[in-house]
Amino acid sequence: MAANIPQDRRAAITAALAGGWVADAASLGLHWLYSSERIAEVGGQTPEFLPPRADYYTRGFGYFAHEGKQVGDVSHYGAATGVLTDSLLANNGSLNIRDYQRRFRSFFGPGGRWQGFIDNPTRITLENFNAIERRAVEEAQSSMPDGLTDKQKRVLVQKVMPYTRRLSGDQLAQPVREAISLTYKEAEVQDAGVHLAETIDRHMVRESGADDMQLPAVSKLPPLVASHYGTSNLLEVVESAVRVTNHNDDAVAWAKCAAVLLDRLFRGESLASAMNEAITEAPDQESLKRALEASKLSGVAAGDTFGRTCYLQEAMPVSFHILNTARSYTEAIRANIHCGGDSCGRAWIIGPAMAAMHGVGGETGIPLSWLARVTDAATVYRDIESLLSA
Template identity: 75%
Template structure:
């Protein structure tokens, strides 16, 4: 049985992570519609969980990006958050950059499961991961001293790539030798293959992200912060995770701000204390301090002042304004949608923060009916509980079938 304080913290973390999924799904229908008046015309006082429809965007400025999605689905932000969640589950809560990169590439890349909008950081990250691997292959081939035919070189690269995408360091040699032995029995050829694998491994860069300072840098943080809640290396792992998709110093600074905010709220600190701690990490603390003043919630006004787009210097002040003035999860989510613009991206900080504060149910928490409206809710909630309660399940096979060609 969990210690009572630990049990209470786990409940708060589970509620918080669920809040991100609910807030994202609730916002999808009117995502990237920038006209607050048009949003009010369509959604009125209850703009949540509307089905994405192109005709919402026939007047007012906006971009319809979610054709084929349905009410209750999450955005590409949610899809990326699930990739990181899956990686954390597979590595027992520890950030493993190689595993995270592989899953990201597999899910969003050619032949992957994702069907929907691809944002700039994702598109550039996929390109970078391919380029980094190609450069690592060339470096490995150029430093191989064993005399090999061109055919042998091609085959060896195909043999080792499945392993360099899954394994690293001392894990590589034995499975690589076994895979090569299916085709080449000569020890010198096998050792050349091990050299290729180890050299590729050393040259695969962890900083694979785009030079981009938009919301994808922070939207995936909730499960990572939950895994490292209260730990001294939270800022270090935050930066490492962010640079996988957003290799930009300003993006990292805003991510540290968001991670600090969530960490304090996850641990049960007051909203005021959490906002104070997060503001000290921000690259623009003045804007965050300004939006906390005043007594009324005016998300469209905050959007008018600071901006509604995906850029973090616009989004974070709007997030802080809503958190500072909303008194319930429902009120915060509705205000975020009514603000317009990148509501789904902002939802991944607003939702977890408000759910950490107010929980599930009751007058102020996540409405139970909203939880039930999220597509694939049972599986999502089961993953959240497994991550927080550390009830790890056996991980997937760690390498492809020996001898199976890669690309």
């Protein structure tokens, strides 16, 4: 856990987690613009932290998804990373799947705080939450006492649902009983309501994600890997977390590859060693090996070779190429933006990895001015520090 992080690694891991937020925010202005020529035309040699504007997308293929966002804001990838971070903070750095699911649903679902683009795995995951909940309610209703009227059964469902959506296990009985007592004084009705809530809770499954192998499977990993530093079950934890939003075997395999890469870099191992270990977890090892063959950095050429879209089989080789050839955090982030396509998604691998190696400041680390440009930077960095001291 975070308490296991040696003192001499804390600064590097703190920088790494901040590096993901900075890289995402830096990339947002040209995110999902696929034309490298248009990116160079708009952003030149310093394409970072441009304001998201629809007119960038008038030439060259692209999709403008961030209407209303400002310079320094992060994409939906960063928002989802924030949700997982909040869950880890609330559970002393441990992954609690039910808590994570509830926070994800509350943040991105109807009435939630998120205003912005909803990607495919998030949309389907939200739909799956509703379907899982309906099946759980049906299963629970089938075992309710025969003595209850249909009206009582309906009211009990209405009473317990607000609690099953935010509580679980031993937390349920008392507030559910108190809520039911406002309407029904009979102990047997209250008992039936508690049984209903506990049965619903038991049938809420952990694998709620979409059958999807895109970048949301790996973009949320940095705080999870950091908070489980030094544990023997890191890859099991990673799989559990990934299947909340991406219930797909290839997505899990790519996520394990990314997790091993980050874990080894967080431990202070060399990039070459970390990549060699990570490749063993990848479902397509040959593409990663080919990505390491080039000696000269070119995000554009990597995009031409491997692809620029959100799919992990394209994004991971591009990320490996940039990590292997970039000499500084700034150079890596600019190469990622110049590549085009899903730069914000790749940013959550490239940014933390480069920051873990190069830290903050100096010629190769995260520029201090970039750190300051992230929206709500003080809150973001406070949460990182809190997580690493959990």
